[in-house]
Amino acid sequence: MKFITIDKKDWAKGIEKSRETYRLFGPVKDKNGFLIKRLEQDILPDMEYHDSIMSAKSILFPQTEKMLSTTLDDSKKDHHIMKRDQIDTTPRAIIGIRPYDAKAIQLVKLNFDTDDYRDPYWCDAYEVTTFVGLAINKPGPFDFSTSTGTGPFCEEGLDILLADLDDQFLAKVLTEKGETFISACGFDTIGDEKESSALFDVLRKEAEKNIVSHIETNKLKEKTILELHEAPFWDDIAFSCINCGTCTYVCPTCWCFDIQDEVKQKDSVRLRIWDTCMSSLFTRHATGHNPRETKVQRVRQRFMHKLKYFFDKYDQGIMCVGCGRCVKSCPVNIDIREVCNIMNSYEKQD
Ligand code: SF4
Numbered sequence: 509m510k511f512i513t514i515d516k517k518d519w520a521k522g523i524e525k526s527r528e529t530y531r532l533f534g535p536v537k538d539k540n541g542f543l544i545k546r547l548e549q550d551i552l553p554d555m556e557y558h559d560s561i562m563s564a565k566s567i568l569f570p571q572t573e574k575m576l577s578t579t580l581d582d583s584k585k586d587h588h589i590m591k592r593d594q595i596d597t598t599p600r601a602i603i604g605i606r607p608y609d610a611k612a613i614q615l616v617k618l619n620f621d622t623d624d625y626r627d628p629y630w631c632d633a634y635e636v637t638t639f640v641g642l643a644i645n646k647p648g649p650f651d652f653s654t655s656t657g658t659g660p661f662c663e664e665g666l667d668i669l670l671a672d673l674d675d676q677f678l679a680k681v682l683t684e685k686g687e688t689f690i691s692a693c694g695f696d697t698i699g700d701e702k703e704s705s706a707l708f709d710v711l712r713k714e715a716e717k718n719i720v721s722h723i724e725t726n727k728l729k730e731k732t733i734l735e736l737h738e739a740p741f742w743d744d745i746a747f748s749c750i751n752c753g754t755c756t757y758v759c760p761t762c763w764c765f766d767i768q769d770e771v772k773q774k775d776s777v778r779l780r781i782w783d784t785c786m787s788s789l790f791t792r793h794a795t796g797h798n799p800r801e802t803k804v805q806r807v808r809q810r811f812m813h814k815l816k817y818f819f820d821k822y823d824q825g826i827m828c829v830g831c832g833r834c835v836k837s838c839p840v841n842i843d844i845r846e847v848c849n850i851m852n853s854y855e856k857q858d
């Protein structure tokens with residue numbers, strides 16, 4: 509394992525140098541908080557950020573994405589043929605992604621990159637991206653990532669993990685992609701492997717101690733779908749929900765989308781747009797029939813998908829990385845931690 513020490517005085521210069529090869533993305537302060545966005549020329553990732561309102565999900569899976577386009581204008585090339593536009597396949601790097609968000613991308617990958625089906629839009633974006641993580645030294649009160657198989661120093665899905673040491677970053681280079689990025693920045697001060705590894709361990713343990721919020725998931729697998737589906741607690745959980753969809757949009761692991769065609773004179777585009785299982789339109793059929801017509805059905809679907817169906821299907825834990833965004837953002841305080849614990853401890857009465 510290779511460790512590189514980066515003096516913060518050299519950080520900006522290295523990042524600027526990497527632009528010769530990479531398109532850069534990272535945390536940027538917006539009027540309501542931090543977002544993970546394209547870093548335009550001269551904008552550096554704000555590595556002082558704590559958490560971002562939205563995750564890095566949109567870098568691979570944009571909120572609105574053009575899938576195909578065509579024209580009925582006979583004078584234009586390839587008229588009447590639906591085709592994908594040329595895409596930019598030059599390398600890019602997301603700098604400062606939090607470890608739970610990188611792990612979330614691995615959970616989404618289970619669905620978008622399978623043996624049976626490979627989503628070309630998502631996979632193409634994934635392949636050209638280097639993930640440069642920033643460990644969380646002081647997790648916030650909504651973070652329950654240690655009970656979802658991730659954590660403030662989790663390395664899964666990352667190419668590099670950076671630890672902030674006040675006047676330095678210590679970079680743990682995890683993959684070949686990470687190695688290439690570090691070289692492109694010109695960072696070459698190799699840290700002592702034993703000392704650096706021990707330091708990462710100390711910081712990780714310290715950070716994990718700060719996580720005060722936990723969930724129980726150990727009994728979810730042993731319950732049947734029907735048992736949980738028909739449990740009596742869903743009315744109470746769903747009662748205050750206003751189906752705004754915020755919890756799904758902010759969630760790094762939610763992947764639902766809608767496909768719409770838009771036509772303007774002779775030109776048309778097919779777009780895919782984030783959608784949410786919390787909306788009644790999401791499942792309404794063209795016939796007017798809606799299998800999830802009521803609010804309680806939709807709320808149940810969201811939690812059953814994250815905490816039961818995904819868990820059963822992939823055997824990779826729950827579809828939640830414990831970032832706490834949905835807990836923080838829900839306008840009526842519906843809390844996945846409470847719902848998970850209710851589901852986990854539920855015993856059917858005969
Ligand atoms: S954020 Fe809260 S109120 Fe809005 S859909 Fe989600 S659970 Fe319901």
Ligand code: SF4
Binds near residue numbers: 829
């Ligand atoms: S369900 Fe909530 S806590 Fe879990 S990953 Fe999604 S936003 Fe984060």
